[in-house]
Amino acid sequence: MNWLLDIIESSIGKKLLMALTGLGFCVFLFGHLAGNLTIYGGKDAFNSYAEHLHSLGPILTVAEIGLLIFAMVHILSGIFLFWGNLKARPQRYVMKKSAGGRTIGSRTMPYTGFLVLLFVIFHLMNFHFVDKTNTTIFQIVQNAFSDPIYVGIYIAAMLVVGIHVSHGFWSAFQTLGANHPKYMPLIKGLSICFSLIVGMGFGFLPIYFLFML
Amino acid sequence: MQLDSKVPGGPLSEKWDKHLFDLKLVNPANKRKFEIIVVGTGLAGGSASATLAELGYNVKTFCIQDSPRRAHSIAAQGGINAAKNYSNDGDSVWRLFYDTVKGGDYRSREANVYRLAQVSNNIIDQCVAQGVPFAREYGGLLANRSFGGAQVSRTFYARGQTGQQLLIGAYSALSRQIAVGKVKLFTRRDMLDLVLVNGKARGIVTRNLVNGNIETHAADAVVLATGGYGNTFYLSTNAMASNVSAAYSAYKKGAFFANPCYTQIHPTCIPVHGTYQSKLTLMSESLRNDGRVWVPRNPGDKRHPGQIPESERDYYLENKYPSFGNLVPRDVASRNAKLQCDQGKGVGETGLAVYLDFKDAIQRDGKDVIAKKYGNLFQMYEKITADNPYETPMMIYPAVHYTMGGLWVDYNLMSTIPGLFVLGEANFSDHGANRLGASALMQGLADGYFIIPYTIGGYLAGTKLEKVSTDDAGFKATAEDVKTRIQKLLSIGGKRTVDDFHRQLGNIMWEYCGMARTAKGLTKAKNLITELRAEFWENVLVSGSGDQFNQSLEKAGRVADFIEFGKLMVLDALARKESCGGHFNEDYQTEENEAKRDDESFCHVAAWEYAGEENEPNFHKEALHFENVTLTQRSYK
Amino acid sequence: MTRSNGKKNINLTLKVWRQVGSDVKGRLETYQANNISTDMSFLEMLDVVNEELIINHRDPIAFDHDCREGICGMCGAVVNGRAHGPEKGTTLCQLHMRHFSDRDTVIIEPWRSRAFKIIKDLVVDRSALDAIIQAGGYISVSAGGTPDANVIPVPQEAAEKAMDAAACIGCGACIAACPNASAMLFVGAKVSHLALLPQGAPEAARRVLKMVQKMDDCGFGNCTNERECEAVCPKEISITNIARLNREYIKAGFL
Ligand SMILES: Cc1cc2nc3c(=O)[nH]c(=O)nc-3n(C[C@H](O)[C@H](O)[C@H](O)COP(=O)(O)OP(=O)(O)OC[C@H]3O[C@@H](n4cnc5c(N)ncnc54)[C@H](O)[C@@H]3O)c2cc1C
Numbered sequence A: 001m002n003w004l005l006d007i008i009e010s011s012i013g014k015k016l017l018m019a020l021t022g023l024g025f026c027v028f029l030f031g032h033l034a035g036n037l038t039i040y041g042g043k044d045a046f047n048s049y050a051e052h053l054h055s056l057g058p059i060l061t062v063a064e065i066g067l068l069i070f071a072m073v074h075i076l077s078g079i080f081l082f083w084g085n086l087k088a089r090p091q092r093y094v095m096k097k098s099a100g101g102r103t104i105g106s107r108t109m110p111y112t113g114f115l116v117l118l119f120v121i122f123h124l125m126n127f128h129f130v131d132k133t134n135t136t137i138f139q140i141v142q143n144a145f146s147d148p149i150y151v152g153i154y155i156a157a158m159l160v161v162g163i164h165v166s167h168g169f170w171s172a173f174q175t176l177g178a179n180h181p182k183y184m185p186l187i188k189g190l191s192i193c194f195s196l197i198v199g200m201g202f203g204f205l206p207i208y209f210l211f212m213l
Numbered sequence B: 001m002q003l004d005s006k007v008p009g010g011p012l013s014e015k016w017d018k019h020l021f022d023l024k025l026v027n028p029a030n031k032r033k034f035e036i037i038v039v040g041t042g043l044a045g046g047s048a049s050a051t052l053a054e055l056g057y058n059v060k061t062f063c064i065q066d067s068p069r070r071a072h073s074i075a076a077q078g079g080i081n082a083a084k085n086y087s088n089d090g091d092s093v094w095r096l097f098y099d100t101v102k103g104g105d106y107r108s109r110e111a112n113v114y115r116l117a118q119v120s121n122n123i124i125d126q127c128v129a130q131g132v133p134f135a136r137e138y139g140g141l142l143a144n145r146s147f148g149g150a151q152v153s154r155t156f157y158a159r160g161q162t163g164q165q166l167l168i169g170a171y172s173a174l175s176r177q178i179a180v181g182k183v184k185l186f187t188r189r190d191m192l193d194l195v196l197v198n199g200k201a202r203g204i205v206t207r208n209l210v211n212g213n214i215e216t217h218a219a220d221a222v223v224l225a226t227g228g229y230g231n232t233f234y235l236s237t238n239a240m241a242s243n244v245s246a247a248y249s250a251y252k253k254g255a256f257f258a259n260p261c262y263t264q265i266h267p268t269c270i271p272v273h274g275t276y277q278s279k280l281t282l283m284s285e286s287l288r289n290d291g292r293v294w295v296p297r298n299p300g301d302k303r304h305p306g307q308i309p310e311s312e313r314d315y316y317l318e319n320k321y322p323s324f325g326n327l328v329p330r331d332v333a334s335r336n337a338k339l340q341c342d343q344g345k346g347v348g349e350t351g352l353a354v355y356l357d358f359k360d361a362i363q364r365d366g367k368d369v370i371a372k373k374y375g376n377l378f379q380m381y382e383k384i385t386a387d388n389p390y391e392t393p394m395m396i397y398p399a400v401h402y403t404m405g406g407l408w409v410d411y412n413l414m415s416t417i418p419g420l421f422v423l424g425e426a427n428f429s430d431h432g433a434n435r436l437g438a439s440a441l442m443q444g445l446a447d448g449y450f451i452i453p454y455t456i457g458g459y460l461a462g463t464k465l466e467k468v469s470t471d472d473a474g475f476k477a478t479a480e481d482v483k484t485r486i487q488k489l490l491s492i493g494g495k496r497t498v499d500d501f502h503r504q505l506g507n508i509m510w511e512y513c514g515m516a517r518t519a520k521g522l523t524k525a526k527n528l529i530t531e532l533r534a535e536f537w538e539n540v541l542v543s544g545s546g547d548q549f550n551q552s553l554e555k556a557g558r559v560a561d562f563i564e565f566g567k568l569m570v571l572d573a574l575a576r577k578e579s580c581g582g583h584f585n586e587d588y589q590t591e592e593n594e595a596k597r598d599d600e601s602f603c604h605v606a607a608w609e610y611a612g613e614e615n616e617p618n619f620h621k622e623a624l625h626f627e628n629v630t631l632t633q634r635s636y637k
Numbered sequence C: 001m002t003r004s005n006g007k008k009n010i011n012l013t014l015k016v017w018r019q020v021g022s023d024v025k026g027r028l029e030t031y032q033a034n035n036i037s038t039d040m041s042f043l044e045m046l047d048v049v050n051e052e053l054i055i056n057h058r059d060p061i062a063f064d065h066d067c068r069e070g071i072c073g074m075c076g077a078v079v080n081g082r083a084h085g086p087e088k089g090t091t092l093c094q095l096h097m098r099h100f101s102d103r104d105t106v107i108i109e110p111w112r113s114r115a116f117k118i119i120k121d122l123v124v125d126r127s128a129l130d131a132i133i134q135a136g137g138y139i140s141v142s143a144g145g146t147p148d149a150n151v152i153p154v155p156q157e158a159a160e161k162a163m164d165a166a167a168c169i170g171c172g173a174c175i176a177a178c179p180n181a182s183a184m185l186f187v188g189a190k191v192s193h194l195a196l197l198p199q200g201a202p203e204a205a206r207r208v209l210k211m212v213q214k215m216d217d218c219g220f221g222n223c224t225n226e227r228e229c230e231a232v233c234p235k236e237i238s239i240t241n242i243a244r245l246n247r248e249y250i251k252a253g254f255l
């Protein structure tokens, strides 16, 4: 397995891990969003979706552990990359301007990533590691979103996720070697669509709770 | 000393094979016992270093730049010739040989040129195998174009970056040998002197340009591939670091310098803008395939080119040379541009330019076709001049581009100093008095890949070489000389900068030893240079110290040599009382202002031997014998 | 395009990074560049400043340069925050003063990267790029014994793409401009050039693994697809070459 370690330790290897786990998250986000959309179907639809999910039992546990591993890998390689990049230019420029390549998303990846991490912890504490014996998930969510501060945090977090993904999505394809003049514009378009869908899809839920219910 | 070219006997086409057989071989196991120094990493030096290392020799390679890949060869645009006859237009080794001898105005050595044509095909095979991305046809086979007025399409090219791609090929071969430890690379080194032991070349003295250390290196043979001396003229298309110093130091140590006055002036360069100008930029000769050269018919006509009607334009090349038109060889095109400007018909702010007009070509083929062919050149032109050649004609003027002269070498590429070999533009061997387009790259690679690897073996196997070390007195003394000179340069503390002197030398050379020469002008130049040299050593101002990165000092040494060398060029030009190729003496011309050769008296190589600082050099003659071609007056009418 | 508005001569304030050696602290120093013709190239402007410095017995500004026509890759500095200055697809030596205005302040700094030590002022040591090529940036053929050049047909498109990549002049601007000082565009260009040609195929896997390893050892940063490299590259080399490098790396590593 030495060869695998060698690859993973290289700069491209770490990026590959980043890309694969990042894309994994994107898939997860997509599924998560699809599930959450049942909220618009009302209390029962949402609760039954949650029950269905939990009835999966061990499969769900495996998926959760998988996500956790993905998170660890994504975060750890992210830290290594970030650290390596800081070291690569010990003396900064007095004046440095973008020549037009960078975007808000690309500039802020480590920071938006870190914020997403904080949010995920916060999110899990709110909705995952809570006592669910006497209450339904819908109620928990409704409770949480009755507080404008919570709503604010959630919306802001979704913006951050959107920004992170706006670069991350196409960047992952580039890292995996999938860049071709023919279909790169499509991937870039998808990247923007995806970040909008994620940002707005998740972002509207708290608003829905706050104002509609 | 009788110059022996060592050209083998027998029929022309068998000479090289026979010679290869006659050369002594070095036993494969013994090759690693030999050290070879190669100075220069251009096409010649890069390919030689790589190939010698592949054969098993231990090679030490030196260059001025921070990377071998930046040698001046990288700037070559147009292409490289080979006698592949891929275009099926009747090309052959013989035809390439013939064209090159004729193009050189019958002042080159037949046997060398024939060998060059012979190995030209191997070069293309070699480069393709290395991954040089030559242009290709849709079917995947290599594309060719006709270049520099050749009647056949034999030029291989990689867009307008042929030199770059060929050099990257040689550089990658070199890198491979560095990786396996067969080549030890020394970058940012300036070779300042050659070390002789018992009359043989056994080492060099270099200055480490980063920390100023004076270093000595010993070897069994020394190969110089240090390029041409066009920068004697200050302004040229050569790179800023191109110099004569390495070759000149060898000359001072006894290597003969051949034909120094043969300078090629390229007709299509961007004209000079102002005194601050530091170099001239070549616009590829291929432009003349579609561009039409003209000047206003009336002297002093300062109208915008668009306002000058067809009837008041003089397409002087087309009119004068109906069969070759705009495609006449370089020397002819350059001289005619000067002639027009001398008559006051020059255009642009300085009056030292002629038009190269693409209007008709665009009308005929459409802008797209022209853009596809020359787009990058047009862009480069616009970058420099802020003029758009699609709309207004380009302005061009001749500029110093290549030097056919160089250290004298025999058929083995060895100079008059045993063990000192000279390759590429630094030697004099293959181009006679004028070089055809796309043949310098060919020569550099031929020398490096396919000639020196064998001939140096013959020398090493057949010569008794005593052990030497850099601790020997000879090395120490030479290093001391180098240090003394550096100290002297630094201590003058005068009032004029190095560039200032260089510019003045350039003016003298361009004025009196440039496109058109006269005995009177050359004599004047000789005196001017003598004065300039005296002033230089009294009044130059070199900043900084010797033990640091010091570009002012680097230049000072080079300019000091250029000044002395300029005088040698002038002497050679004076002695050659005829016109041939790049050496045009107005005193020797036909009624139609064409070069008039004197084959009776001047069908020879002029080789100069250094005779001390205060003396004129000794003249030696290598007679040229043409057994396979008849000498004719070149005619492009 | 031109900013000088037809003015023939302009005056500039230069702030130039001066540093005597690699382990000495450097700083910006201010110089006046007066009466600069707008037809000058940027390096000719520096020549003029240097001539004056020399005459006044001050140390001229050290900068690398050679061909002065945009092909040798020797020149380069970060000018007002941009590698090779403000013009697209242009090396510093081909940047002309007509792109500056009278009384502009121009900040000039060397390439900055851990892998590029400063030698003096604007001169840096780029030998790491050569080290990467030595690690595998070649096709292992020795002189002689190669087949006829037309034995292997190469589709024109492949040859053109290889040429696009091979146009890299090894200047290092991509690394200077990259927020992470990554050398992926340079390495991507070289790997692509050889991987696109059938001649380069036999060694493709070994080559990419070795070159990437060397790149990492030299201390360059990691690519995060910021695309600053292709924006400053004087030869406008595209990041599709980085994608190809990634692809080649995956192929070499896993297949
Ligand atoms: C703009 C331009 C375009 C051209 N286009 C073409 C073309 O299309 N076709 C063609 O056939 N020819 C062309 N030529 C000519 C051709 O490029 C050169 O003649 C040829 O490349 C010279 O190669 P070389 O190896 O002899 O020397 P160079 O490439 O000049 O290399 C010289 C080497 O020697 C080193 N060196 C020099 N002095 C010293 C020293 N004192 N100490 C240590 N190292 C030293 C340098 O660092 C360098 O590595 C062109 C020339 C120019 C200027």
Ligand code: HEM
Binding pocket: A015, A016, A018, A019, A020, A021, A022, A023, A025, A026, A029, A074, A075, A078, A079, A081, A082, A109, A110, A112, A113, A114, A115, A116, A117, A161, A164, A165, A167, A168, A169, A171, A172, A173, A175, A176, C223, C224, C225
């Ligand atoms: C919902 C959660 C997340 C998603 C969907 C996501 C997605 C992605 C994607 C697709 C990439 C691109 C990989 C590539 O360029 O090859 C990426 C990169 C990155 N992510 Fe995340 N990520 C998430 C969470 C995080 C977290 C929690 C962190 C950090 C603590 C983080 C930090 C980073 C960093 C530093 C990068 C590297 C930037 C780069 O190389 O371009 N991400 N992410």
Ligand code: SF4
Binding pocket: C167, C168, C169, C170, C171, C172, C173, C174, C175, C185, C186, C189, C229, C232, C233, C234, C235, C236, C237
């Ligand atoms: S990729 Fe572009 S910027 Fe980078 S070294 Fe090559 S030419 Fe320079």
Ligand code: FES
Binding pocket: C064, C065, C066, C067, C068, C069, C070, C071, C072, C073, C074, C075, C076, C091, C092, C093, C094
């Ligand atoms: S000096 Fe050669 S690229 Fe600028």
